Amino acid sequence: MDTLRETIHSLSAEERREFRVFINRQRVRKGRKDLALFEIMLKEEELKPRELVARFYPDANMNAYHTLRKRLSQHLQDFISLKVKDEDDTAYGHVSGLIAVSRYLLSKNRPSVAKKFLGKAETLAEQNEVFELLDSIYNLQIKHAHRLELSVDELIEKWSGSRKQRELEERINMAYGIIQEKLAEVKHGGLDEDLEAITRKALRQLKVEEEALSRPSIMYMLVAMTRSSLISTKAYDRFEPYVIDAFERLENEG
Template sequence: MIALKSIIDAFSVEDQQKFIAYLQQKNKRKDTKNIELFRLMTKPELDSKSFCRQLYKVDNCNAYHALRKRLFQSLIDFTANKNLEDENSTDMQVIKYILASRTYLLQKNYEIAYKILDKAERLADEHLLFPILNEIYHTKIQYAPNYQKLDLDNLIHKQKENRKKHILEDQLNIVYAKLKSVLNTMNYEGRAIDFENELQTILEDYNIELSETLSFKSLYQILAIVNISALATYKYYEIENFVLKSYKILKEKKETDKQLYYQIHIVYIIANTLFRNKKFEASLRYINEMEELMKLKKRTYHKEFILKKTLVKALNYNYNNQQDNAILLVEDVIKTKHSDIESLLDLHLSLLMFYFQKEDFIKAKSVLSKFYHTDQYYIEKAGIDWVIKKNLAEILLYIELDEDDLLYSRLKSFKRKYTTYLKQINQTRILTFVNYAERLYQNPESSKSAEFSTKLKSTFESNTIHKEDIFVISFYAWLKNKAEGNKLYNTTLNLINS
């Protein structure tokens, strides 16, 4: 039931209409209830028992479950057919060429067979379809002795080069999966791991250097690996040049529009990297490029990337002195239902931060009230880093609202749950920050002393603050503002721009 409902929830209104038309064409009997069940399942307020009663007027479980199974199979068939039409038309066309050519080869009609295979090779090469290219070369080589016009040595050389590309793409895929798994262990399970050491070990195991560039997909995987490293270590400034240089090389390739999904991903990585490095205007330029790419292929990937794009755009606005625009942007997009839970949680947490920096603590608390699940739930959905940020925001909000009981309850819980983890990942400065915040609440006047200001600066500021993570600076700005007594948003922007 859950799997079926989750598939239907992900359908757009257009997809729903197309699926109903698909069922109408498929149905041979007029009394089939699959369309009726599908329409019922698009309504979020109904449950399984309600579906059964509305369809059969009684609790006819056997008939309902059989109907549900048939609908599930129809959804799979519809999705597969849609993907064949939308994305894999090139793959299918090349495969058809190979199958047709093999028929002509068996008939010894070599001239026409190799013309078709040449056509298939050009198309597969243009779209970087390495496994299919291998099939083409295999077929060409198999029948080469019967067709003297072919250069067999050249064919063998092509196949070897293609095999290298295919192997590298496979290796990158494995490395990406392993590093993503390591990051998930850190982020979603809260276990401390030496990520940089893991990265180096995995790359050495597969003899891969991060300077290699190949296909659009391979380059995306390399950039994704680098981005994972920056996410784990907060060192976005170390990857910026590599990311920009790699994308420039990629854009010079002719096939940049052939793997649109990966291109959008890469532009998103660049925009996010530039934002984290506090280069807001440059980041927004890449967001504009991302928006244009999302319009291509009949907006096929618009739904997939809309939340990620909106998040980075809103964050850029907020830190580029356009806070009201940031708030409007986020509030508008979260009104609509989305299946990307992690990005949705990021947007809500960002909105909380925007209101907090604006010192509209009532609205910030209203956003916070929507986070009613346990920390463990959010660790599984968005990761431990997100949960720690949420907890810190909550502590600061209770300080500002002077809510003693909630504050001390949250402080006690935070220290009990996360002290060991933060020490393991060498982020004890978060604990130092929490201790400063607690002391300020207990003795607000202490923030006005010159001694407090000096100690604060020596603890959190350094000559490398321009390389510091933007969110770390944002938390420190709250402490600094308590010492200076200005507007929090202005203090935050001044500190970042310094």
């Protein structure tokens, strides 16, 4: 499998048009080999490396061809990264943007302004439980605590609490991987177990059962993940009883 070709074919028709404009963003040139390689990989059946090399370098210069591939691959990475950022209207995207602005301001020796942006980022990340980015925020604040006029001890305490929550989130993600694998076994007849039992075993294995079953946000994340997994395995009949049980458990906890 050619990863570059697969990446190109993942683009929609509109994204392909946008990429052609993007690749010429700095200077429009005729006979761009990187763009020509893009078109060949997009429109034609998969060619062998030697056939592709011959299209661009009659002397079979493999090194030059690999350099060309790297250039096209980098353009694609830059394009996709920019597209993801532009389309990310989630709390994660907003917090990431605030952190980026804060880093920039610190590099320009504007700590007082950076402090305000980091404060906004921290509040938004806490409200939306974006623990991965909270970790980045606290690390940045600790690193520049003197310039930001913040207490290192208080920041370390916050960081420690956030890190525990992030580890819990990571364990939940691992549990989801186990649940998904077990559901696939159920689908293919290698396992006869209900969704509730599968979920509890996965949570118990990763030592997060108590936390997961008592926190609405964690339960919501698990239900959403499990729904996606059930859709992919087409085990729709298992979802309703699982959701009902999850919400009844939350009501009892409350």
